Amino acid sequence: MGASMNLKELKTTSLKPLHVNPLKLSQPMGATLAFLGIKNCMPLMHGAQGCASFTKVLFTRHFNDPIAIQTTAVNDITAVIDGGDKGISEAVENITKKVTPDLVGLFTTGMTETKGDDIKGATLLLKEKQKMVYVHTPDFEGGLESGWSLSVQNIITQLIEPTTQVKKDKVLLIPNVNLSPIEVEKLKEALELLDLVVFALPDLSDSLDGHLGVKQGALSSGGISVLDIEKLGNSGAVITVGRSIKKCGEIFSEKFPQSMHLHFDSLIGLEASDDFYAKILAYMDEKSVPNSVKRWRARLQDVLLDTHFTLGKAKILIADEPDSAYAISKALREAGSTCEAYISQRSEVQEAFTCKVAIGDFEEVEKALPQMDMLITNYHGERLAHKHHKALLIRGFPNYEQVGIGLRHNILYEGSCAFLCEVNNLLGHH
Amino acid sequence: MLNESACSHNKTKKSSCDKPKPGATSGGCAFEGAQISLFPYADAVHLVHGPDTCLGASWETRATLTSYEGENNTPLGYCTNVTTQDIIFGGDKKLADALSYIVEHKNPKAIFVYETCVTAMIGDNIDFTCKTAQDQFNIPIVPVHAPGFVGSKNLGSRLAGEAVLDALVGTREPESIHPFGINLIGDYNVTGDMWQYKPILERIGIKVISSLSGDGRIEQIQTAHTAKLNVIVCAKSLVTLCRKMQERYNIPYVSVSFYGKRDTSNAIRSIVNAFGDAELIAKAEEIIAEEEAKLETRLKPYHLMLKGKKAILNTGGNKSWSIASALQDIGIEVVATCVQKATEEDVAIASEYVPIVFKNPGVEQPRLIDEYKVDILLAGGRSLYTAIKKRIAFVDVNQEKKVSYGAYGGLENLASDVCSALANPVFKLVGKAAPWELV
Numbered sequence: 001m002g003a004s005m006n007l008k009e010l011k012t013t014s015l016k017p018l019h020v021n022p023l024k025l026s027q028p029m030g031a032t033l034a035f036l037g038i039k040n041c042m043p044l045m046h047g048a049q050g051c052a053s054f055t056k057v058l059f060t061r062h063f064n065d066p067i068a069i070q071t072t073a074v075n076d077i078t079a080v081i082d083g084g085d086k087g088i089s090e091a092v093e094n095i096t097k098k099v100t101p102d103l104v105g106l107f108t109t110g111m112t113e114t115k116g117d118d119i120k121g122a123t124l125l126l127k128e129k130q131k132m133v134y135v136h137t138p139d140f141e142g143g144l145e146s147g148w149s150l151s152v153q154n155i156i157t158q159l160i161e162p163t164t165q166v167k168k169d170k171v172l173l174i175p176n177v178n179l180s181p182i183e184v185e186k187l188k189e190a191l192e193l194l195d196l197v198v199f200a201l202p203d204l205s206d207s208l209d210g211h212l213g214v215k216q217g218a219l220s221s222g223g224i225s226v227l228d229i230e231k232l233g234n235s236g237a238v239i240t241v242g243r244s245i246k247k248c249g250e251i252f253s254e255k256f257p258q259s260m261h262l263h264f265d266s267l268i269g270l271e272a273s274d275d276f277y278a279k280i281l282a283y284m285d286e287k288s289v290p291n292s293v294k295r296w297r298a299r300l301q302d303v304l305l306d307t308h309f310t311l312g313k314a315k316i317l318i319a320d321e322p323d324s325a326y327a328i329s330k331a332l333r334e335a336g337s338t339c340e341a342y343i344s345q346r347s348e349v350q351e352a353f354t355c356k357v358a359i360g361d362f363e364e365v366e367k368a369l370p371q372m373d374m375l376i377t378n379y380h381g382e383r384l385a386h387k388h389h390k391a392l393l394i395r396g397f398p399n400y401e402q403v404g405i406g407l408r409h410n411i412l413y414e415g416s417c418a419f420l421c422e423v424n425n426l427l428g429h430h
Numbered sequence: 431m432l433n434e435s436a437c438s439h440n441k442t443k444k445s446s447c448d449k450p451k452p453g454a455t456s457g458g459c460a461f462e463g464a465q466i467s468l469f470p471y472a473d474a475v476h477l478v479h480g481p482d483t484c485l486g487a488s489w490e491t492r493a494t495l496t497s498y499e500g501e502n503n504t505p506l507g508y509c510t511n512v513t514t515q516d517i518i519f520g521g522d523k524k525l526a527d528a529l530s531y532i533v534e535h536k537n538p539k540a541i542f543v544y545e546t547c548v549t550a551m552i553g554d555n556i557d558f559t560c561k562t563a564q565d566q567f568n569i570p571i572v573p574v575h576a577p578g579f580v581g582s583k584n585l586g587s588r589l590a591g592e593a594v595l596d597a598l599v600g601t602r603e604p605e606s607i608h609p610f611g612i613n614l615i616g617d618y619n620v621t622g623d624m625w626q627y628k629p630i631l632e633r634i635g636i637k638v639i640s641s642l643s644g645d646g647r648i649e650q651i652q653t654a655h656t657a658k659l660n661v662i663v664c665a666k667s668l669v670t671l672c673r674k675m676q677e678r679y680n681i682p683y684v685s686v687s688f689y690g691k692r693d694t695s696n697a698i699r700s701i702v703n704a705f706g707d708a709e710l711i712a713k714a715e716e717i718i719a720e721e722e723a724k725l726e727t728r729l730k731p732y733h734l735m736l737k738g739k740k741a742i743l744n745t746g747g748n749k750s751w752s753i754a755s756a757l758q759d760i761g762i763e764v765v766a767t768c769v770q771k772a773t774e775e776d777v778a779i780a781s782e783y784v785p786i787v788f789k790n791p792g793v794e795q796p797r798l799i800d801e802y803k804v805d806i807l808l809a810g811g812r813s814l815y816t817a818i819k820k821r822i823a824f825v826d827v828n829q830e831k832k833v834s835y836g837a838y839g840g841l842e843n844l845a846s847d848v849c850s851a852l853a854n855p856v857f858k859l860v861g862k863a864a865p866w867e868l869v
Contacts, residue, residue: 017527019482019511021490026483048547048578049450050459054487061491066812073450079551079579091453098454110481111547111579114517139483140513140548212818212860380490383505400491 021362021380023319024344025397027137028109029055030147030177032069034155035105035133037202037223042070042101044091046084046119047109049073051139062398063208063406068220070095074111084117085125092130099218102226103159106134107151113138131226133158143345144397145244145321148177152201152248155229156255163233166258172235173200174249176242178324178396181209181406183415187241187267190412193290194280199228199235210406235259237283241267242323243349265323265352267411268419269331270300276412296413303417304335307424312336314427319365319377320396322347328376328395329355331416332423340368374427391430393423450582459578461546462488463586463667468574468594470618470643471651472498473539475532477508479525479556480546484578485509493832495622496645503538512548521554529563529571539648540570540598550577570648572597584667591615591671594642594651599675602652608637610705613654615672615683617663619644623836624663627688627697630721630837634714636701642668655679659704661686661697664748666773687748688837690756691725725838729760732845735852736761740802743784744791744809745827746771751780753808753827756835758783760845765802768795768809796820806852821861823851 028045032055035043045052052071059067072087092104106119119134126132135154137147152174171191175184185205188198206222237260240249249261262279266272274297277289316332318325319342326349329339339355342365350357358364365377366384374391375381379400385392399405410419450457461484469476469492478485489507496502510528512521525543532541541563545556556573564571574593576586612631617624624644631638639657640650660672660683672683684704686697695718702714740763743754750772754764766786769777780787788794791813798804799820807817810828817824825847827835833847834840851857 017510017524017531018477019485019507019509021507022482022486022509022511024482024511025486026481028483029487044453048459048461049455049457049582050462050578051483053456053458053462054483056456057491058487060811066815070453071450071455072452073455074547074579075449076580079547087452090451094451094453109547110483110512111551114548114551138481138514140481140517383490398487 019361022344023342023361023365023377023380025144025321026139027142027144027147027150028107028139029058029397030144030149031105031107031135031137031151032059032067032147033144033177033204033208034148034151034202035103035107036068036207036220037200037204038103038105038155038220038229039207039223039225040100040102041105041220041223041226042068042095042099042103042218043105043107043220044070044072044088044095045109046072046088046106046112046117047074048079048111051109058398061400063210064403065208065210065406068218072112079111079115083121084112084115084119085122088119088122089126092126092132096130101219102131104130104132105151106132107137107147108135109137110139113140143321145177145242145323145347146345148202149245149248152245153251155201156248156252159226159229160232160252160255161230163256164258165234166236166256167197167234168236169195170197170199170235172232172238172252172259173198174238174240174245174252175200175202176245176323178321178327179204179241179411180408181205181207182409183411185209186409186411186415190293191239191280193293194284194286196284199224199232201229201232204406208406210404237262239280240264243326243352244321244323244347246348265349266327266330268327269334269416270297270304270413271334272327272330273297273300273412273416293413296417300413300417303420307420308335310424310427311420314338314374314423315372316340316374316376316423317365317368317372318342319360319362319375319381320344322349324396325357326353329353331419335420340372342368374423374430376423389430391426393426458583458586460576460580460582460586460589461544461578463583463588464544464574464576464590464593465586466492466583466618467587467590467668468542468643469504470494470496471540471542471646471648472496472502472504473500474648475503475506475508475536475538475541476544477510477525477528477532477541478544478546479510479521479528479549479554480512480544481548482509482511484544484546492618493621494618494644495625496619498645498647501536503536508532517548517552520552521549522556522559525554525556525559526563529559529567533563533567533569538569540572542572542574542593544574545577547577547579550575550579570598570601570652587616587667588670591642591668592674595671595674598648598652598654600652600655600679602649604639604653604656607656608639609658610636610707610710611639611657612636612659612661612701613639613657613681614641614644615660615662616668617641617644617688621831621834623688623834623840626834626837626839627694630698630717631701634698634702634717635710642671655681657681659684659701661701663688664752666747666776687752687755689749689752689835689840691722691759691838691841693752693755694837694841695722721838725841728842729845732849733761735849736845738763739805739848739852740765741806741808741848742766742768742795742798742804743827744768744795744807744813746810748772748776748779749827750776750787751783753835754780754783756841756844757808757848759841760848762806762848765804766794766798791816806848808848818857818860821858823848823854823857825851
């Protein structure tokens with residue numbers, strides 16, 4: 001691995017007084033997805049109705065599935081006068097008239113943060129009526145990844161019951177927001193294959209995986225149960241995937257010092273997958289893995305060799321959330337590709353990048369694109385890739401073009417094979 | 431502000447402009463309504479003054495087509511990306527800088543500046559900043575005061591319409607004034623709906639002076655005051671704009687729908703009758719007869735399959751009756767239509783077209799499907815599950831539809847889509863039990 005880039009060397013476009021075709025999505029949107037990974041949960045966005053409506057439409061079109069979400073629908077009167085508690089209690093009252101959520105995930109927006117609403121107080125007032133978790137997620141700070149991460153941090157501190165017990169074979173898996181529902185499931189399976197009992201928090205693997213439900217639920221249809229979350233304290237290890245949620249693992253270890261924190265910046269590619277198995281095996285004091293894992297590693301070795309002819313010559317531009325852009329660039333580097341990345345917001349993961357990385361919007365992306373062979377980004381990249389005749393791999397949020405987003409598997413040995421082959425084939429045939 | 435004398439439902443209840451209910455609301459906000467109303471002006475830059483969220487989730491989403499040959503700004507996203515720093519110190523300077531950047535790099539015909547919840551709360555002086563920039567750059571820079579918290583999508587559309595009226599309409603004089611000039615108000619040309627009927631109007635001898643805002647141009651809307659008639663297409667929210675234009679410029683207005691054969695013909699008649707010119711009326715009748723005959727020929731292949739099929743409709747506003755009338759025109763029996771999101775006026779019209787109108791789709795839709803042995807449900811994507819559970823066909827008729835269902839040409843698309851859905855085996859197939867569920 002090459003030397004880490006110094007943060008100071010990073011080019012930034014923050015001097016521009018506006019975003020032209022933004023890459024960034026917001027903290028409340030990340031929080032929404034996090035709460036959708038909890039069973040029978042109602043994400044409740046504290047803001048004007050549009051914030052929830054935009055979010056609902058974006059994720060509905062992205063996942064092609066119904067999205068449960070509600071809003072406190074702050075209006076011009078409550079925006080000025082109300083401290084937030086009235087709108088919140090009214091919202092909870094209206095929600096519970098129709099459905100019985102196991103949890104209401106309450107999170108803020110730019111407006112309610114600007115006026116400084118006391119959401120903790122509002123939650124406390126309602127605690128006899130409804131189990132709730134509150135999170136501060138102003139949309140003038142951070143982005144999709146930090147909104148997801150902050151939600152998980154607050155679920156850990158507010159919901160998990162104190163305990164000093166520990167079960168070595170029970171692990172808590174915290175995925176970052178970019179992992180697809182099926183990737184969370186594959187990761188759980190990989191750990192279960194090593195005889196671990198795994199709980200993912202949040203768990204989108206059976207809530208937004210696109211399965212045909214019995215009925216269209218007004219609440220999240222799958223995910224980890226609140227009961228299971230409350231009992232997570234005795235996990236022997238907390239496994240975090242992605243720099244954006246490293247802090248979640250740290251907070252968990254702080255609250256439950258008897259657990260061990262295993263962190264991975266990425267799970268795509270040979271090195272990242274090897275690192276995953278090395279740390280898990282060390283934790284379990286094991287030396288071997290099931291044969292299927294060995295076979296998939298051998299296939300990945302072969303795929304790396306098969307794809308290096310094409311990938312080795314390719315110049316690839318990635319524009320995505322920081323954790324995802326990092327994982328993709330690292331995997332492509334292994335087959336010799338030259339990468340450049342644009343990320344939607346500042347992130348600690350910047351330090352880990354070995355390729356050129358900048359914070360930017362699609363205007364910047366388009367300027368850099370003519371020199372590249374391929375663009376990896378969300379749906380908004382389609383127009384640009386067409387215009388400049390470049391290969392396109394759609395990754396990230398939103399993706400309105402394709403179906404099966406929840407079923408895309410690109411991690412560990414097996415998923416990395418699929419990823420490298422897909423990139424190789426797109427480069428050859430665009 | 432919520433009192434609109436031209437709204438017929440306003441006498442008893444202001445249902446469509448009601449305050450949203452916390453925890454029981456799923457619609458968009460005023461900001462979104464303003465966006466929808468003005469984004470189709472492709473030659474203007476649409477700058478959102480707020481955090482990236484307001485735009486990050488909403489740019490490049492609506493298929494509002496344009497024939498503008500320059501850079502099409504409709505799908506693009508411009509945002510001042512207000513951050514903590516701006517909230518503390520104010521965002522006016524950033525807005526001014528952003529306006530300079532846009533003029534320098536994009537050379538637009540105008541800039542619309544959308545206020546959002548955050549910039550309204552921190553008290554940015556958007557009017558002043560826009561005015562200063564307008565004087566400096568000599569292009570219209572129009573502030574749109576429709577932050578999300580002031581209300582629903584409808585209200586935002588209305589505020590945006592009035593912003594255009596105040597800042598643009600009447601600011602330019604055309605070279606000549608057409609005797610049969612109209613403004614098209616409230617058609618956003620989603621999937622090219624406007625292009626289904628605009629050429630027909632032009633063949634009759636009517637000239638579209640300007641539109642708000644499907645396929646619209648800034649220079650044209652500046653001359654909108656010289657039109658002889660305003661034609662409201664499917665958008666009650668812009669009735670205020672039309673009333674004010676009547677008061678200010680003495681322009682009368684008619685409200686029409688271009689969905690279905692009968693309604694399209696009636697719309698054309700409403701327009702020519704408003705002018706009262708005998709020659710124009712005769713020409714219109716001639717072209718209506720010609721278009722209807724052509725349409726009948728094109729619809730022939732679908733008749734056999736559609737005959738006697740029963741449908742339920744669940745959509746919003748005046749689509750609760752206009753799509754029903756379109757379905758009837760292709761030989762489908764419309765059993766019921768949902769009027770949950772319709773005004774009282776629309777409910778009254780819907781009752782004339784459809785025997786059953788209902789308000790609670792969650793409960794009544796499945797019951798009606800069983801009771802009347804319905805073949806197809808036409809609704810927004812959210813009703814898909816109802817259709818699948820009942821193993822009947824489904825067609826999405828809301829804004830995420832892919833092709834135009836407007837006017838004569840669009841009706842053929844609708845017939846084709848309904849036929850494909852009815853013929854598709856998946857609706858029955860996916861409802862089958864698994865092998866291990868069979869006893």
